[in-house]
Amino acid sequence: MGIQQLYEQNHKDVQFLNIYIREAHPIDGWWLGRRLTKTLIKWKFPYPKASMEHYDPITIEERRAVAGECQSALQYGVRTYVDEMDDYVNNAYAAWPTRLNLVDLDGRVIYAGGLGPYDFKPAKLKAAIETYLAVQRG
Amino acid sequence: MAIISELFDDTKFIIRFRSKLMKQQMELNKLAPKTGDLAPDFTLYDISGTESVTLSDFRGVKPVALVFGSYT
Numbered sequence: 001m002g003i004q005q006l007y008e009q010n011h012k013d014v015q016f017l018n019i020y021i022r023e024a025h026p027i028d029g030w031w032l033g034r035r036l037t038k039t040l041i042k043w044k045f046p047y048p049k050a051s052m053e054h055y056d057p058i059t060i061e062e063r064r065a066v067a068g069e070c071q072s073a074l075q076y077g078v079r080t081y082v083d084e085m086d087d088y089v090n091n092a093y094a095a096w097p098t099r100l101n102l103v104d105l106d107g108r109v110i111y112a113g114g115l116g117p118y119d120f121k122p123a124k125l126k127a128a129i130e131t132y133l134a135v136q137r138g
Numbered sequence: 139m140a141i142i143s144e145l146f147d148d149t150k151f152i153i154r155f156r157s158k159l160m161k162q163q164m165e166l167n168k169l170a171p172k173t174g175d176l177a178p179d180f181t182l183y184d185i186s187g188t189e190s191v192t193l194s195d196f197r198g199v200k201p202v203a204l205v206f207g208s209y210t
Contacts (some may be wrong), residue, residue, distance in 0.1 A: 003205055017191060017198040018207070019182065025210040030149075030155040054210050060187075066184040070209035074163070078205065081182035081191050092178035094170035095206035096163060103177040112154040112173050115163060125195060126201060132201060 001122050004076045010129055014102075019044040020067035023092040024055035041093035060085050100125045104132060177202075 023090050025032045057063035064082050071080045083089045089098050098116030101109055102125060113119060113130035171177055181192040196202050 005189055006203075009190050010203075013200070015196050015202045016205065017193075017202060018205045020185075021206050023208045023210045030150075030152070030159055032152065032209060037194075064183075064185045064187055071185060076205075079184060079189075079191075081184050083182060086163075089178070089182060090206070091166060092180070093204070094163065094166040098207040099170075099204075100198055100206070101171070101177065101204040102180045103193065103196075103204065105157045105196075105198055105201055106198045107179075109173055109177050109179055111144070112171060112175075115167060120207075129201075130202065 001126055002073075003078070003122055006122050006129075007076060007078050010126075010133075013133055014129055016078045018076060019089055019095065020063070020070065020080050021084045021095050022083070022087055023054060023056045023066070024060055026054055028055050044046070058085075059104040100133065102128045105136075179206075 003016075005006035009043050010016075023029065025065045055064055057066055060082070063085065093099060093101060094115070098120045099122060100111070100113035100122070102118075104110045110132055111125060113121060113124060177193060179192065179194045181190055185188045193202060
């Protein structure tokens with residue numbers, strides 16, 4: 001199950017926020033290689049819409065521009081908000097490179113996903129949402 | 139031969155960089171909010187820079203699913 005599907009099924013009961021953080025694999029960082037390595041990685045990992053062609057933004061305007069490209073490419077349907085250049089939200093949630101959380105009505109974390117990409121599990125978020133909503137409905 | 143050399147160089151780089159970043163991330167991960175913790179509040183702007191959202195505005199309104207990621 002993907003995020004888009006999760007959103008479509010639950011957006012009436014749950015507010016989804018897509019938080020754009022520091023790049024995972026920018027060209028000037030942990031870049032996933034040149035021609036052959038890039039091809040192998042794209043084949044092995046099911047993230048066909050991820051980019052391998054961006055530098056790490058150095059201004060908030062650049063980060064917003066790349067976030068906009070990402071939003072258009074992934075088409076989750078979820079509005080994207082962009083972490084500021086001090087990476088405050090990224091650091092507060094140890095979110096990099098990717099993570100899922102669920103926050104309840106009292107502002108408490110009720111699902112803290114593991115570090116992505118291997119522990120980025122929409123199915124677990126789905127289970128947490130279903131459990132929480134079932135409890136709320138009594 | 140050039141292709142093998144490229145593959146070898148890339149692999150070496152990826153592994154070395156990964157070790158460094160994962161170590162940093164493991165340290166940060168210890169401080170990440172756990173189940174039951176109060177979620178750190180924040181206000182962020184969307185891609186246009188004009189519309190903002192504050193996490194605590196949803197208290198008592200709707201639970202919030204936070205999806206963190208990037209394009210690369």
